[in-house]
Amino acid sequence: xxxKLKEALEFSNxxxxxxxxxxxxxxxxxxxxxxxxxxxxxxxxxxLINFVQHLIDKKVEQFVFIDDNENPxxxxxxxxxxxxxxxxxxxxxxxxxxxxxxxxxxxxxxxxVGLNV
Amino acid sequence: MSKYDKGVLLIAYNNGKIDxxxxxxxxxxxxxxxxxxxxxxxxxxxxxxxxxxxxxxxxQMSVTFDHIIVEDIEHERNTRMHRDSPWxxxxxxxxxxxxxxxxxxxxxxxxxMIDVDYIVGNDSLxxxxxxxxxxxxxxxxxxxxxxKPRIWEQKLHPDGIDMWWxxxxxxxxxxxxxxxxxxxxxxxxxxxxxxxxxxxxxxxLFRTDYAASxxxxxxxxxxxxxxxSELPGKSMRFSEQIDTIVEFKSLNxxxxxCPDPSELWRNICSRVSKENIHLMNKLAILRHYDxxxxxxxG
Numbered sequence: 571x572x573x574k575l576k577e578a579l580e581f582s583n584x585x586x587x588x589x590x591x592x593x594x595x596x597x598x599x600x601x602x603x604x605x606x607x608x609x610x611x612x613x614x615x616x617x618l619i620n621f622v623q624h625l626i627d628k629k630v631e632q633f634v635f636i637d638d639n640e641n642p643x644x645x646x647x648x649x650x651x652x653x654x655x656x657x658x659x660x661x662x663x664x665x666x667x668x669x670x671x672x673x674x675x676x677x678x679x680x681x682x683v684g685l686n687v
Numbered sequence: 688m689s690k691y692d693k694g695v696l697l698i699a700y701n702n703g704k705i706d707x708x709x710x711x712x713x714x715x716x717x718x719x720x721x722x723x724x725x726x727x728x729x730x731x732x733x734x735x736x737x738x739x740x741x742x743x744x745x746x747q748m749s750v751t752f753d754h755i756i757v758e759d760i761e762h763e764r765n766t767r768m769h770r771d772s773p774w775x776x777x778x779x780x781x782x783x784x785x786x787x788x789x790x791x792x793x794x795x796x797x798x799x800m801i802d803v804d805y806i807v808g809n810d811s812l813x814x815x816x817x818x819x820x821x822x823x824x825x826x827x828x829x830x831x832x833x834x835k836p837r838i839w840e841q842k843l844h845p846d847g848i849d850m851w852w853x854x855x856x857x858x859x860x861x862x863x864x865x866x867x868x869x870x871x872x873x874x875x876x877x878x879x880x881x882x883x884x885x886x887x888x889x890x891x892l893f894r895t896d897y898a899a900s901x902x903x904x905x906x907x908x909x910x911x912x913x914x915x916s917e918l919p920g921k922s923m924r925f926s927e928q929i930d931t932i933v934e935f936k937s938l939n940x941x942x943x944x945c946p947d948p949s950e951l952w953r954n955i956c957s958r959v960s961k962e963n964i965h966l967m968n969k970l971a972i973l974r975h976y977d978x979x980x981x982x983x984x985g
Contacts, residue, residue, distance in 0.1 A: 593833040601920040606814035639916040683942050683958040
């Protein structure tokens, strides 16, 4: 095979694998964003975290939220709810960042998936 | 009467070609390793239990399974085609026709039933035990190649109802909704040809996914609603039957060779860590069984 083509195809395969690994890390991050709270499930999003912080700043004591399965849930401990959402979000993002940094350092396809063959 | 509050239920019936008892060992050990609600019950038959007792020492057995229910049952005929990589196909008896009976057989007040080819790699499913949801499954799925499932694993018909995966099912045993759900599941099984005609899905294999999806649709008032909740994470990760496991680096870290389903010669490797995955190529898991057993028991 022509060397230029061989090199380009190897790079193409590397990019495909890199993209797939990034998607895998995102899926893992999404899994980590789910928290259980007040007999319901919520996904820690920036919007929800900031909205809860806004309610706390406004001295609101309780509020109704829609959970991940479209159920209305009354939350009475907003600060605790915020802390759990924030913690899940920070933990998920930190792991995603660290794993992405490790991926960035891999310069070939085998390295991306940790194969030693 | 439930003996235990919360736990995980596994079902394993050997069929002569696939060693389900070994898959149950892998699934149970991953639950023990990665979940907090990790009381494990195995529902099995005499033949499979014999294979299991030959496979594990009494000590290994006691740390892997907390409770074993042995049934003396005659399995109904249900032949399924399996693939082991793109290049090998084989047919086996698929013993899934009594899966609806788990509602009555589970010893738990809150049960998480997982198929033995569903490998738990993190604690995300623990969240479901702290909710007041009565019944939960996965509707959406995404492969380890980050593809959506084939159309007949998204819907029962391209213009039809959504498919819910019966791979992982959570329910509360005091729930009337759950009781009715499993009752309809059984009814659909007994009238499968009628429902196949009604919902316009193909094939001769009895699919528990389809029976569960029809039960959910009927309980939702023949409409789209949330009588069945979605499990944590919302998407079930899966690896296709055409995929092959290259290496188990640890119990929840593996490299999978994934052909493109539409162009089988186009492979990529996908490394998946700390995820719960439905590994559909059961023989691919079993090829690594000795390594996995070493990782589990040392």
